[in-house]
Amino acid sequence: MARDDKRELLLQATLELVAKQGFHGAPCAAIAEQAGVATGTIYRYFENKDVLIVALYAELESRITTRLMEGYVADRPICDRFMHLAMGVLDYFITHPLEFKYIEQFHNSPYGTDFRRDKLLGNTESSDSSCKCDIYKRLFTEGVELQVIKDLPMPVLFDLAFGPVVSVARNHILGFIQLDDLLIQQIARACWDSLKRHE
Amino acid sequence: MARDDKRELLLQATLELVAKQGFHGAPCAAIAEQAGVATGTIYRYFENKDVLIVALYAELESRITTRLMEGYVADRPICDRFMHLAMGVLDYFITHPLEFKYIEQFHNSPYGTDFRRDKLLGNTESSDSSCKCDIYKRLFTEGVELQVIKDLPMPVLFDLAFGPVVSVARNHILGFIQLDDLLIQQIARACWDSLKRHE
DNA sequence: CAAAAATGAATGATCGTTCATTCATTACGC
DNA sequence: GCGTAATGAATGAACGATCATTCATTTTTG
Known part of the structure; x- marks a missing residue:
């Protein structure tokens, strides 16, 4: 072998x-x-079990980012691009339930806390512009500048967009709800409503 | 003693x-x-450690519910009542960070999974109408009937309302953002925007 | 056959839980 | 009122189970 x-x-x-x-x-x-x-x-x-755990997490993050970048067109309207990303993440999670569950377990564990702390401090490799966070960050920054997205702190915009997506994915995977294409679209639209600036 | x-x-x-x-x-x-x-x-x-863990969780849930019911006026407009509850939960979490962290740890552990499963199946004591979930459930049901809230499955409405609140509270407590009264109001309003039916 | 890979029993650390013992408090007999 | 017995809360050393990790040995590879 x-x-x-x-x-x-x-x-x-x-x-x-x-x-x-x-x-x-x-x-x-x-x-x-x-x-x-x-x-x-x-x-x-x-080297040890921790290295295995973290290596798997990095691998999963990479897979999602790769998938998300497929078909992402940078010069579409803000709303269209957001819908593409939100629906893409949600679709990936519910078609890869094991990966979703692992990522959730990882985040809510000492591993996840340490990982976050490391990312905030010595963030030397943040030049990797293909990071999922960076795609969103640039989209939101652009949206705020063009006054189509609410002028809120960047982490809050993340929470408004991702919070419901993660919750909904968990409830689908646990069998509490049954998501289909229409519902996914409605949910992504609702998230956009929470981001969108009032006219 | x-x-x-x-x-x-x-x-x-x-x-x-x-x-x-x-x-x-x-x-x-x-x-x-x-x-x-x-x-x-x-x-x-x-009796054993598990009983201690679960007893503490029940105690914390009870405290939050008690606090949320204070000043809740059942015949206000849907939007006003939602804002009261959303801001109340967020305020409770950030003023009781230890309790918030414990609840998060509990939910993302075997304890939380078993607890949820038990609630779904033999839910004999669900007649307790002061349950936090029930307050929201009745508010959302009424909102859907009056056509001011989107006609989505109940768990999805929960996720749209609670997902961002929990995310934002975590980021505040971890020090990634600094919430004040204005920001809390803006976030609750954004959550309402995601629930509100389009005119 | 030599080097690398794979094995799994053994190790030491840590955990939840138990239980023989201690000790302060209370109840009772005279 | 005083000495004695009974109570049960509190203790913490000890136990068995479980875990990550190691390493002497065996197996595979080239």
């Missing part, structure tokens, strides 16, 4: 176990078993 | 440790030390 294959198997096993049972249900022994390797093998591909 | 005092000390110690360091940072030994009692004493007031 090629070297990268086993690394991939370990990442996939971690994704499934953490998404389905949380970090408590994903000890190293279980991850190894799910991947079909021995416990010790984990340490040939990752 | 009166019996209830030690129970209260244990609840307070659990609140502080879990809020500040997560469940990982709140072993029974640490909770007891913070409360100024011995480890074993916990088991005189609570």
Whole structure:
């Protein structure tokens, strides 16, 4: 078996176990078993468990960003671009429930807190302009300047746009609601309503 | 020392440790030390640690509901009542950061998942009409009937209203933004914009 | 066959929980 | 009122279970 294959198997096993049972249900022994390797093998591909956890998170972020950039046309109207991004994120989450659950678990754990802190402080690699946050940030900045988006602090605009999207995705995946294309569009539109400046 | 005092000390110690360091940072030994009692004493007031965790959550929910009902006038316009509730929740969260953090930790843990599942299934005590959810549910139902709120599934309306509120509260408490009365009002208004039916 | 990869039993640390013991308080006998 | 017995709250050392990590050994590869 090629070297990268086993690394991939370990990442996939971690994704499934953490998404389905949380970090408590994903000890190293279980991850190894799910991947079909021995416990010790984990340490040939990752320095320790924390490195594995963070590496998987980075991989998932990268996948979403790649998907979001597909079909994104930078010179469309602000509203159209926002709808594309909001519906894209929502669609990605509900078609990849395991990835969504993992990301949620990660954010609400010591891993996520440390990760955020690191991003705020020594943000040396923020020159990566393909970051999902940057796409939104530029869109919102432009919208505020053109006076089509409310003049609120950038993090607040993020919360207005993402807060409902994440909540709705969670409720869909847990089976409390059933999202379809029409509903997704209505939700993205409602988020836009909260961002849009009053005429 | 009166019996209830030690129970209260244990609840307070659990609140502080879990809020500040997560469940990982709140072993029974640490909770007891913070409360100024011995480890074993916990088991005189609570059957086990899970019971303690859930009891604290129920206590916090009760406190918020009590606060929210203060000054709530049922025959005001839909918009006014929504603004009162949204601003009230946001204000409570940012003035009680430990309680907010604990509730977030609880929701994103096996405890929270089980709690939700129990509420969905054997919901025998749902006759408690003072439940926070019920206040909102009745407000939204009335709003949809009067055609001032969008005709979307009830859980989606919850997500549109609560998603941004929770996100914003978290970012304020983590120090990423600084909320004041004006900003709180603007955010509640933005949430209302996402709920409001288009003319 | 030599080097690299994989193995999984062993290790040490940490956790929730238990329980024999201590000790302050209360109730009782005289 | 005083000495003694009974009570049960409080204690914290000890236990068993679980975890991440290590490493001597075996297996695979080239």
